[in-house]
Amino acid sequence: MEDALTGLTIAVPESRQLDLFANMLEERGATTLRCPLVAIRDVSDQDAVLGWLDRFIAQPPDWLILLTGEGLYRLLACAERHQRLEQFKAALAHCRTLTRGPKPGRALRSIDLRPTQVAESPTSAGVILTLGTLQLGGKRVAVQLYGQEPNPALMEALERAGARAVDVVAPYEYVSDTEDPDVLVLIDALSHRQVDAIAFTSKAQVERLFAVAEAAGRSEALKEGLEKTLVAAVGPVIADTLTGYGVGTDLQPEKSYFMKPLVRELAQARQAGRFSRP
16 A cells, blocks of 8 residues: 555644654555644743652652653653653662553653553543442552643542652643744635644644634634545544544544544545545
8 A cells, every 4th residue: 555645635734743744645645734733841830750760769659641652752761851760760670550442551661660550441430430440448549641631530530549649740742833824824725625634642732732723713614624534533532532623533543543543544535536526
């Protein structure tokens, strides 16, 4: 399927791995419209992250809930910058871990660890469902958040489960990458049927796209454009976010929520004739 995407234009809102993802698509013959919507950076309050690391090292919790691989990588990098990497890795080895999906599991494997428990599904709802099987009464729990999202539903679920203490860390944040006028160019391309597919790889991309559209009075144009376009999501969290905006997801990998499987899904959709637009 080397040329399976030839003749198609695919919008790529990825930032951190933009070249990698776009090159995967271009190698299959696609033309890519690159519009990086959000960038990821360390939070400005590194003292708060360092304080969390010190507490974790001094007294490892009973459970650590990892919502993203990005978060663990950022924590490891912070620990290394402050000469705490080996202590942090040792503390991680002494606590049980619950991961949301494969990416935090991959991050653990990068330091030769494995998750104790993987969530029922790679969503916050899946994590919450799994909590009921863990017997957390009286246990100390640490939580690494998705970006800066406080996740009150998860915090309430931990309280209901009887967790004795919950220590939360948010090691990174999403910021705007492409300027708003360039995002409007993407919205116009979708609206004018100049794009065959758009491939989302993070929830924050969807949120930024709709925020720019709303600020410019282009929300309806964006929705109409997406209805004319094959919408691909790398995983269920993004699909759920799109649903919240009234947009359906046409395809996503079934199990492995990474870019390469998403490219394969796009190629298979082309072979199945799913790119014909009204």
